[in-house]
Amino acid sequence: MYVPLLILLGISRYKAQKNQQWTEGFYTAIVSSFANRSIMFSTEMIRSSMLFIYVGVEEDESEQIRKALHYQGTHLSDYKPEAQKIFDMSAQKAPVAKSLTRFYVRQNLKMSTEYRVFMRHTEGRARNIAFNRETLDKVNTLYSHEMGEHFGQVVKESWWKPNSQGVLINAIFFNLSWERTFNPEATYPRQFRVSAAKEVLIPMMHEDSKFAFGTLGHLKATAVLVPFSQGDLQMLLIKPDQPDGLAHLQGKLTGMDIVSVARNLTMMDVFVGLPKFRLHSHLELTSALEKLGIKDIFKPSKSFSTLLHRNTNFRIDGVIHVVTFEFQEQGIGMPSTDVGNGSLTHTFNGVKYFLATHPFAFYIIDRTTIFFAGHVTSF
Template sequence: MMLCITTACCLQTVEKRGISSPESPVMEDNNSGFGSSQSIVDANNRFACELYLNISHNPGYSGKNIFFSPYTITSAGALTYEGARGRTAKEIRDIFHFPVSDTVLREGYTGMDLNSSGSTLYMANGLWANQRFPFLPEYLTISNQYYGANIMNLDFANKSGESRDIINTWIASRTENKIQNLLSSSSVNPATRLIITNSIYFKGSWETRFNKGVEQVFRIEPHKGVKVQMMERTDSKPKYQYTDTGDVQVLDIPYVSGDKSQMSMLILLPKGDSIFAAEHLLTMENISSIVHAMEPKEVKIYFPKYRIETEYQLPDLLKKMGMVTPFTRYADFSGMIGKQDIFIDNIIHKAFIEVNEEGTEAASTTVTSLNGLYNAEYIPETSVIFNVDHPFIFLICDHKSGIILFIGQVMDPTGAVPSTDDFTQTPTMAPEIPAGLNHFSE
């Protein structure tokens, strides 16, 4: 019997509605802790960095744009974990870094406050159960009480097509129709016991609208580029939170959020063409150091418009990261049905993002210590030039809680997949990956 998990996320631009403040806020450092919710933030952000590295270092994704929502994946993982037992539960807990205490986990999710008065943010969980197989009342109660999961029984055996349509319609309605037909005809069949869905939709406008820029060459490789439409902010106001590590420029661009912006896009732009310099920063400790180092600066910004759509079949990625048993017939999800009779058949994640002058719409390690990297000599008193004309990493965060809602890399804003036949230089060596993360090395 099979369990299918789907996650969807969508980001969208809207017209600017606010006026920039002199000092744009950035993601707060929450290492001091805010109880149960902080444990969920820490777990989510750690998983976000690890999954990003696993995707980016997978040869199958080499040179491609990346975009996903770690929060939808971890939320769906938490619903799955609630029904897992034994080794199955341990592997899920370890990969998502969930707290050992069920109370802390549940209170963490119920305590998450991601409401933003200036942006639109929808999140929804769904449990779609085969009506022929009863699930434990305790599991359904926990799913609804602590995760707000919508629970519905469907006839997968006799009405698989109709059931699929119901679920796809539910997902589309919660992502403003940006994520459609996520489940294929083969995703639902008589053997399917349960489908867990999680969707997130974010629509935010820049606190200060960008102006239309000129067409510019974006270097996707040292000697290969594509023409893209740029947008820009080159006036003296507003000031943006900015820092420079020596190898990477870091800029925070806030979205409108009532009296105080809570959502922002954090951009990691390598000074050279190699994305690996930015990847080195993707740890919780390094991001915390970056946040502490950021200061309001006058920044001249040249930024490409882009649109990315991605879809990931996650089982192989998660297996490489250590979550193996849940996908086998040795899986123990007896917390769902009272016996060991189901396993995870697939985990599907689909994401969409569009960035333009108005804002953003989205629907989804060997660490270089940063201590001592931040020095005034890297940040001149004159205007900073932030020209995003080559690959970069971006994170969309709620700075109040510190949680990473979306993460991605843009290798080609036009969406084209570069050909590996056109490389004219020896590729830069990727950073060493910490033991235990298993970034697709044999």
């Protein structure tokens, strides 16, 4: 690995080039691993977090990560993921989004001096820890303090085992109101079809106004853009025509330019209905990473020779990615925008409908970048 050279040069981040193939592959691996759960994730931030493992491992394990995540080059100094710009935004003197990464290594496995120096040059930190209930509470308290109490518990007790050796944790919140607040008076129950055999009654927000909308015949789906209050940020929602069509739709979306899909939508009168709920997406990514070909880091080996002070057996026991988002009338935080019309408060001809009453995919984007992706499948 390049760690000693990187430290000598005072370099702190990894130079990585965009690779659409990597993005597509990881998107598919994640959505297929959590097909029956409502999830939200950032592939870029997962990729950034995995550098903490990559720079500490050698041999076949290193090559598996490099190939799967398409790391290229030898310099960390210029690496800044496109998603970083969303973390640089602020609204009402608060960050729009915040990310925190920590890499925990078993207490009796001393990390090398080189690796510790590298960690001082990153936004995240690596530290030795005892994997017990007391430290679990401290880790969750740290994330609560840094991310806000609303974030909730990050690390589940089932992921924090006494025999754990290495656990990588990345958590993100997204905190921004809609461009136009959904009228709370137009929130009322609707049936959401989870599957052919199951429906649940959930609160749905409604708004009739002008939205960018499109019927995607080649995908057998419809799409709508719901804008946020700043930064050209928008949520693109894509709903399959059939209630059981999400997996097929996501398979087709994998090879598409999602931002281009949004650009090709047309402003028109649309009646939109969205579920109202809080999405707290807990993802343990071992299975998704294994689908990409990253397998050996989860087995004991002596390949972590850059990470550890002594060459000894080591394994990664968990790669955790947690994201929170609220489908609420105002978005997240105090609303700073006008309240919408609500539910059919005026009439017009040729109205289109986007009622999210069965599983759908979504993306948070601007004009060039996908910041988050996810799907809503159940409640």
